[in-house]
Amino acid sequence: MNAPFRLSFRRILAAVLILTGFSSGSVPAATAATVVHWLTLSDGAWPASVKKVIAAFEAENPDIKIQLDTYPFRQLFETIEVRMKSQDKDVDLMSVDVPLVASYSVRGFLAPLDEYFPQSEIEKTWVQASWRAGSHTDHFMAAPQNSSTQFMFINRKLFQQAGIEPPKALNPAENLSYDQVSQIAQNDRWTWEQVVDAAKKLTKAQNGKTEIWGFEFDQVGRLYQLQCLGDSLGASLVGPDGLTAQGYFNSPASLKAAQWYGDLFNKWKVSPKNVAPDESPNLFASGRVAIFVGGEWNVPRFKEAGVDFAIAPFPYFKEGKVATGTGSWHLGITKQSQHKAEAAKFIRFICGNIQGASIWFDSQGQLPALLALLDQISKDPKYNAFPANAYLLGVYEAQHTAVPRPLTPGYLQLEDIFASTYEDIRNGVDPKASLDGAAQRLDRFLAQFKK
Amino acid sequence: MRQRVWIAYLLLLPALICLAVFRLYPIAAAVFGSLVADSLTEPGSQVFVGLRNYLQLFADPIFWQSLWVTIKLNLVINPLQVILATLLAVMANQRFRGISFYRLLFFIPLGVSLPIASILWRIMLDPNSGLINSILNVFGIPSQPFLINENQALWSIIAVATWKGVSFWMIFIWAGLQNIPRELLEAATIDGADRFRRFLRITLPLLRRPLLFVLVTDTAVNFLLFVPMFLLTRGGPSYSTNVLMYEAYKSGFIYGDMGRALALVVILLLLVVATVMVQFRLFSREAEH
Numbered sequence: 001m002n003a004p005f006r007l008s009f010r011r012i013l014a015a016v017l018i019l020t021g022f023s024s025g026s027v028p029a030a031t032a033a034t035v036v037h038w039l040t041l042s043d044g045a046w047p048a049s050v051k052k053v054i055a056a057f058e059a060e061n062p063d064i065k066i067q068l069d070t071y072p073f074r075q076l077f078e079t080i081e082v083r084m085k086s087q088d089k090d091v092d093l094m095s096v097d098v099p100l101v102a103s104y105s106v107r108g109f110l111a112p113l114d115e116y117f118p119q120s121e122i123e124k125t126w127v128q129a130s131w132r133a134g135s136h137t138d139h140f141m142a143a144p145q146n147s148s149t150q151f152m153f154i155n156r157k158l159f160q161q162a163g164i165e166p167p168k169a170l171n172p173a174e175n176l177s178y179d180q181v182s183q184i185a186q187n188d189r190w191t192w193e194q195v196v197d198a199a200k201k202l203t204k205a206q207n208g209k210t211e212i213w214g215f216e217f218d219q220v221g222r223l224y225q226l227q228c229l230g231d232s233l234g235a236s237l238v239g240p241d242g243l244t245a246q247g248y249f250n251s252p253a254s255l256k257a258a259q260w261y262g263d264l265f266n267k268w269k270v271s272p273k274n275v276a277p278d279e280s281p282n283l284f285a286s287g288r289v290a291i292f293v294g295g296e297w298n299v300p301r302f303k304e305a306g307v308d309f310a311i312a313p314f315p316y317f318k319e320g321k322v323a324t325g326t327g328s329w330h331l332g333i334t335k336q337s338q339h340k341a342e343a344a345k346f347i348r349f350i351c352g353n354i355q356g357a358s359i360w361f362d363s364q365g366q367l368p369a370l371l372a373l374l375d376q377i378s379k380d381p382k383y384n385a386f387p388a389n390a391y392l393l394g395v396y397e398a399q400h401t402a403v404p405r406p407l408t409p410g411y412l413q414l415e416d417i418f419a420s421t422y423e424d425i426r427n428g429v430d431p432k433a434s435l436d437g438a439a440q441r442l443d444r445f446l447a448q449f450k451k
Numbered sequence: 452m453r454q455r456v457w458i459a460y461l462l463l464l465p466a467l468i469c470l471a472v473f474r475l476y477p478i479a480a481a482v483f484g485s486l487v488a489d490s491l492t493e494p495g496s497q498v499f500v501g502l503r504n505y506l507q508l509f510a511d512p513i514f515w516q517s518l519w520v521t522i523k524l525n526l527v528i529n530p531l532q533v534i535l536a537t538l539l540a541v542m543a544n545q546r547f548r549g550i551s552f553y554r555l556l557f558f559i560p561l562g563v564s565l566p567i568a569s570i571l572w573r574i575m576l577d578p579n580s581g582l583i584n585s586i587l588n589v590f591g592i593p594s595q596p597f598l599i600n601e602n603q604a605l606w607s608i609i610a611v612a613t614w615k616g617v618s619f620w621m622i623f624i625w626a627g628l629q630n631i632p633r634e635l636l637e638a639a640t641i642d643g644a645d646r647f648r649r650f651l652r653i654t655l656p657l658l659r660r661p662l663l664f665v666l667v668t669d670t671a672v673n674f675l676l677f678v679p680m681f682l683l684t685r686g687g688p689s690y691s692t693n694v695l696m697y698e699a700y701k702s703g704f705i706y707g708d709m710g711r712a713l714a715l716v717v718i719l720l721l722l723v724v725a726t727v728m729v730q731f732r733l734f735s736r737e738a739e740h
Binding site for chain 1 (some may be wrong): 488489493496507510511560577578579580586588596598599601639685687688689690701703704705706707708709
């Protein structure tokens with residue numbers, strides 16, 4: 001009765017001994033890989049694109065494993081606040097929205113990257129505006145993973161139905177070189193006044209409900225996109241010290257931009273209210289918006305949705321100058337990381353190396369900040385075809401019209417107050433009262449950084 | 452005798468440890484945290500600033516506005532929820548054919564989590580294509596802005612939170628109703644008391660204890676109400692739904708100013724304690740009578 005048990009017990013014992021023998025060093029064990037934890041985004045195609053780069057990196061560096069820890073856009077900022085304040089050692093790398101570099105540096109969230117990236121290399125590797133935005137008090141704090149730009153997307157079918165001639169743009173089945181795209185950007189860019197005229201005609205209502213909206217912003221109330229309105233009129237949100245809002249946030253030029261923004265929703269009624277930034281591209285993708293002003297990251301989404309669209313340059317005010325959005329995600333090493341050298345190796349691969357950056361760009365489709373890749377894009381004929389030639393327009397905007405977001409340690413407060421102020425204006429609150437109140441509130445918050 | 456006392460303390464020890472770790476320590480940490488701020492000269496370290504966070508709050512008009520919104524919300528939502536929960540409990544306590552169906556209807560909001568309820572209501576309250584406006588239009592009432600209007604947003608949130616919360620509080624009152632001896636009601640009926648009098652003179656006085664529990668707990672919950680503001684209005688429009696709890700969240704997790712956030716939390720805590728003490732006193736006294 002006991003024999004089968006004894007037999008199996010011996011077998012188990014032997015198996016255990018063999019296993020423990022292997023793991024205790026009688027046979028050389030494979031060196032355990034260093035795990036680098038990366039706090040980053042979970043939105044859209046971002047994690048899938050990141051994993052492609054990680055796979056290529058890990059194939060070249062089998063001794064390093066990159067572990068993702070992902071959060072949706074808004075939650076990522078909150079998570080960074082909580083985990084950095086608790087000195088969480090399980091975060092080595094973190095995605096940094098570029099205007100927050102100063103804020104994170106001042107509060108000791110980021111470790112300088114100077115020892116891994118000498119200044120001479122930085123200058124040769126990335127677009128100047130991008131590496132400067134990733135620096136704080138002469139220290140390189142976060143490397144640019146990509147940049148960004150803004151386009152005006154046009155629903156060709158809705159324009160045709162309304163009998164409106166669209167602006168000269170990048171159209172399907174048309175090949176355009178960088179020079180031709182530059183010509184369109186210089187000579188055929190619509191003004192915001194033209195946009196409103198067209199949007200009024202494109203907006204269609206039925207039984208008292210708007211079925212087709214003439215115009216929509218991608219980021220609805222976010223600073224990144226709406227700052228360009230004031231920039232076009234010569235406004236800036238904060239003073240040169242980055243710590244004064246009164247007289248800037250509510251300057252006459254800012255007020256003019258805010259009034260125009262509010263009129264879109266309340267006077268001309270060409271834009272839908274109560275749409276969140278995450279939802280806004282869906283309206284264009286489903287053919288319910290005729291003109292959509294948004295980031296280059298929407299190109300793959302609209303192509304996939306099968307909407308018949310063209311891409312035109314970002315508009316400007318007739319009396320002002322052209323100003324487009326720029327700046328995007330950077331990658332930094334946390335101050336408390338125990339694996340800084342390994343983390344820096346990965347940063348070099350995804351941000352500073354043509355191989356890694358190309359995988360990232362091919363998958364994610366966001367405008368690069370790497371000079372070598374930008375050069376490749378502007379010369380490679382494959383980027384002459386639609387919609388890839390949108391990146392040629394992106395390269396033009398990055399070099400000629402891009403205006404970075406304000407550099408201030410109070411950017412978190414600025415961005416939040418900007419969003420709630422513009423939401424109020426969108427909902428019909430008087431723009432002057434909103435801007436004045438916001439400027440006062442901002443100054444109270446910014447005062448803490450003056451000490 | 453002394454040994455018995457020791458045993459009593461020993462048996463209480465696990466509960467006391469839990470109380471200290473999960474209740475008293477966080478409160479003490481919050482109070483301490485409200486007295487410090489991030490150092491701007493030494494990144495990553497904190498400095499003791501005394502009452503500075505509180506003084507800055509008192510000088511900030513947004514704080515006073517948030518305080519007023521919090522008080523206004525609670526002045527309306529707590530009585531409203533308790534009254535509706537009592538009415539629903541009385542209805543659920545009836546016995547007639549088909550009552551099970553109504554009970555099921557009352558319980559439906561319980562099965563929906565607050566975030567999901569908030570999102571559902573956001574879709575229904577959409578000013579352009581929401582269900583509620585479609586219904587209003589059928590009756591010839593023009594479309595309302597609801598959550599995007601500073602005069603309507605707080606009331607819309609009160610409606611959403613009440614829809615979600617009432618059925619939960621109803622359970623406690625319903626349980627209280629079931630404890631009322633049937634003989635008392637029957638005796639009153641024989642004495643000629645009508646339905647309304649029976650409710651006023653017998654049911655309501657005997658419901659004081661569950662009502663006190665519901666009122667106190669509901670008040671504590673609603674002072675900390677946060678999800679609908681977070682998901683529906685983000686404190687707007689024009690700070691009209693910016694309750695203290697949301698302002699604390701924003702200060703701590705968006706602005707990264709934990710000292711300000713904790714000062715707000717401590718003030719909120721004092722506010723809840725004061726309100727609950729008043730309620731307790733009033734109701735306990737009435738219950739004694």
